[in-house]
Amino acid sequence: MRAIAEKSIGCVIAGFLATASFAWPALGASTTAFPDFSGPWARNAFNFEPLPSGPKPLVNLKRLPDGTGDAGQLVGDYRNPILKPEIAEIVRKKGEISISGEAFPDPSNHCAPYAPPFNFAMQLGLRILQKKDAITIIYNQDDQVRHIWLNASHPARVTPTAMGDSIGHYEGDTLVVDTVGIKTGPLGLVDRYGTPRSEAFHLVERYRLIDGAAAKDAQERHEKQDGRVGGVPGAMAVDPDIGLKGLQVEVTVEDPKVFTTAWTANITYRRSRGQWLELVCAENPIEASGQLTPVPMADKADF
16 A cells, blocks of 8 residues: 555655645644645755764765865765774775775665665755655655655564655654665665665654754854855755744664664755756666666565
């Protein structure tokens, strides 16, 4: 039934885009409404925003003269204590590939699904479509789509899929999303630095609206560390009005086969006023350098 529902939702995405700014009332309550996350959101920096304290996500060791991360050479900090030794070695080797001028395979350069949290590390724009029983998130780059089922439970036996099994519920002004069952493989990465993901991966996301000025400060602070995509104008048309609420997503990542501890980071968006453009991308096994990276193939059909 879930597969059928996904197909139905996918067929009506175009219609939702024109009428996506609404919030549904809470089930069983006539005066209480869910927080309204609907509509387009944008930012102009890649990667995760480290929190002031606690275990932190990987950052780029390769810096530009102005101190920001070098988006052209992705050298993840393999010395970060969150990484298990064998995983640190994988990240180190991926950094060497990037420094050599080549690109190691990732979901973006192979037009593969951007499973969370890689989607947060890479995507600059998203649009949220809210319904009373489900949420659909459409991501700007490569037209990626994700479904979150509200007030549901994970199946007793989760069949791994490209985006995993995501269920959500509201806690006051916060949307909490729990995701398991994401497929592993050569393109199963947690971040842009090549950190892999195992079958034990577990992700919790917390979406909430924040003050517009606080969202602006968070974005500018991150851009000073990671770099601004698109230079001064920015790749995405972020609405400068700080009177509008921002959207902050807190992600907590657990994977005992990859990380020594759970870690948490933020991703901050502001309202977008740019056009939603179609970006078509087909699975591609050929690198820009001409190297062949086979597209993953299943031994048998999923259905």
